[in-house]
Amino acid sequence: MRILVVLSFYAPHWTGLTKYAQRAAEGWAALGDQVTVVCSQHDRTSARDKHLNGVRVVRCPTLLPISRAVVAPGFVPTIARLIPLHDVVIIHTPLPEACLVGWLCQRKHVPYTCVHHGDVVLPNGLRNRLYTSLMHQSALHAFAHADALCTHSTDYADHSQWLAPVRWRVRVITPPVTIVPSQSAGAREVYGIPADAFVVGIGGRMVHEKGFDRVFVHLEALKRLFPTLLLLHVGALQMPYEPSPDTPYGAFRSFGLLRDDAAMAAFFACCDVVLLPSRSDCFPSFAVEALRCGVPILVHDTPGLRSIVWQADAGRVIDSTDWHALQHALATLPSRPDPVQMARVFDPLASIATLRAVLQQTVAARTPAPATQAVVTRHLANEVDMAYRRRAQMLVHYLELNDAQVVLDCGCGQGVYVQLLRSLTQATVVGVDCDRQRLSEALPQPVLMADMAALPFAPATFDR
Template sequence: MLDDDTPLRLLIVTDAWHPQVNGVVRTLSTVAKVLRAQGDAVEVIGPDRFRTLPLPSYPEIRLALWPRRALARMVDGFAPSAVHIATEGPLGWAMRALCRRRGWRFTTSLHTKFPDYLHARTGLPPRFAWAILRRFHAAGDGTFAATRSLREELTLRGFTRIRPWTRGVDLTQFNGAGRDEWAGLPRPVFLHVGRVAVEKNIEAFLALDLPGSKVVVGDGPQRAALERRFPAAHFAGWRQGEALARAYAGADVLVFPSRTDTFGLVMLEAMACGTPVAAFPVMGPLDVIPGSGAGVVDADLRAAALAALACDRAAARAHAERYSWAACATGFRRQLAPLATA
């Protein structure tokens, strides 16, 4: 682990980066911002700096093409004192190979249960993808995982050197202002925020028999099909910054139907705006919601959504205040490994 008092030259390599809009990008960009403000030099290398190819069936996600040579030049130009590989895509594998050739220590993080995503999209048995992920992360000095339940699952799947790393929320931006955002829609307003893709299980939310209105904030490959199937739902497209905060604040409940997310940053953002969360009792929600008064988990998602209407919005805000980006960045930094073993 690194000395807290020594300025750091941190290189983060990630296949998930701007202009993508998701929890991984928000987490990495915010951690980089916090660490820079504290005096560290942080360089992020993402697909935006390479020739790219759209991911099949998911064109808004672009993958770097043959990045090794250009990546090595970028790395040498920055001269890092620590390396973190955040994803297992083409850039992640290229940086892993570079570190191994040079004998550099590095850390990794697991943000996404990719085997479950792949199974949802292709039907491929998850065990094959888990074997690949295990090989990828085993080469590093530690794998960061956001929740207790994820760390337990990784241990059962043969991962080693697992390190805890929580998440944070911008309590200034997500402040509860904008309760009138969906004033033109019948109440209560049930909201979903995130990629509109099959792995997010949004259909389970849209098919619920609920009073009031359903709103989907986000975009993705499943949007057109879901709009056709559920014409009564309101699809608002992507929102960021203040517009996203107002979307949360204007809702009565955030419904989080995903069964595959490892955390679900949108839950904290909604809670910070005073909006309680309804979710299945799965990884992520089980680590954040029970005992908080900020939401309800139930195998019956409709029951959870209706019960969440009775949650105290002040309690939701208070629970979100336990998660700060400063603590998230500090925990991340302390878990990093110096390049050299000496």
């Protein structure tokens, strides 16, 4: 397949979303697919068009940042130029331009899949509300017309405000995580951490959404209970779009942003436990990486985040805002997970293959068999309604008719679909409608006036 991947940022920009997107793109390239990524040029020193681990990466220059996004004038025109050269498009959301990319895919008759990595959650304020609303509306439009829609857990899909209107369409695919435990001993010695320290790892951007302030407020009290406690952080300390919470002194240390799996594995080798007090999180790679490295996790009771504990049957869900619950959880740590078992639970190759299968299905839905395509093309030759053209082709694909089947078209109107389906196979196709006028205009074919709430047919009469 020729796959076009669209997202705001790509490696070496390092977030959970970009990690997932990069692993999937490189996995598809390794399977023989032609993969192109279009993103913003967040770092002006990055090449604008180059191949990275088998993936072509096209970066569009930026003018200025706006909250968590950037203004890149060439972004949408570049995507418009590349869409016709590909079989399928995958849009990683949140993305400000998601609705425009989806619209372009529709105009150019190329299927697209949205992978949603989490609703945008920002502190209160007029600017943040406007930005969040823009992102939300853009995503809703893209979701509504996508050929497929995915997210990372059923728990998050059930609680996401953005996914609520299209929940019935959402498929759940665990994202790929590739980290392996560090094989080198003495990680604490390398980083100057005392051997007897009780190290609690935390990770992510130092922003309100991650909930680190919930732990900081109790740090002095925790220090009295656990005298050797060290809160060890990994991730960006400053974000341009949001003020960071005040970091505590003494029992806190940050490794900053680590950009590769080996460095992250060394970080986890220093930890006795990993704590995630997030207010909002879809499926943080930090938690999965900890489990794959054999480190127990304590997570706040947050939709999406807690599903990692349920899926792995490892770690513990707690109320990190409750001082007594936090104290008890740190005093009675969960057992260490088995890295081999966690690698089976969170298998990156299975994740990559599953999402690839979804893309293949969307391409197949737009590509009927040659003989069928010829009949459909003749039937639609004079049809000017592009939405109807698309519906008819998808209907033919999903029905998978054979000559022995009996099909009922409820609300057949003038019998247009009845005529189309009968021209494709020898299947028996019967149409019913309650509108006498519309039925009188139907071409000669099996149509019947009937109330769809009281059909005059025996049970199991129809196959479709």
